[in-house]
Amino acid sequence: MIEFMDESTGKYLGIRVSGKLTDKDYKDVLVPRLEEAFKAQGKLDLLVYMDEGFEGWDAHAAWDDMSFGLQHAGDFDKLAIVGGPKWIEWCVRACSFLFKGEVRTYSGDQLEKAWEWVAA
Numbered sequence: 001m002i003e004f005m006d007e008s009t010g011k012y013l014g015i016r017v018s019g020k021l022t023d024k025d026y027k028d029v030l031v032p033r034l035e036e037a038f039k040a041q042g043k044l045d046l047l048v049y050m051d052e053g054f055e056g057w058d059a060h061a062a063w064d065d066m067s068f069g070l071q072h073a074g075d076f077d078k079l080a081i082v083g084g085p086k087w088i089e090w091c092v093r094a095c096s097f098l099f100k101g102e103v104r105t106y107s108g109d110q111l112e113k114a115w116e117w118v119a120a
Contacts, residue, residue, distance in 0.1 A: 001025060022061050
């Protein structure tokens with residue numbers, strides 16, 4: 001499940017992900033809202049919070065995530081990844097060169113610190 005966080009405003013968007021993400025989560029929730037925000041704001045600052053219930057992606061959702069991320073690699077000024085399993089942090093760091101903006105990772109208990117960075 002993908003939910004936009006209440007703290008989201010203007011170019012500063014936060015999403016909370018939990019459970020196993022599906023193609024429907026991307027097509028019905030994430031992609032339309034982000035595309036709308038790109039049109040209204042230009043570049044975005046995005047925080048992705050993987051809560052304790054996050055279980056990963058199904059195969060189609062993993063493809064959606066990768067293809068959308070590559071398509072919009074230059075459209076984020078900041079990207080904060082909060083929480084999730086350790087292997088996600090390793091993957092984010094290994095692939096951060098693909099993004100033109102700054103990418104940071106935070107542990108699950110650093111959500112407030114991540115918001116401060118994203119909104120600075």
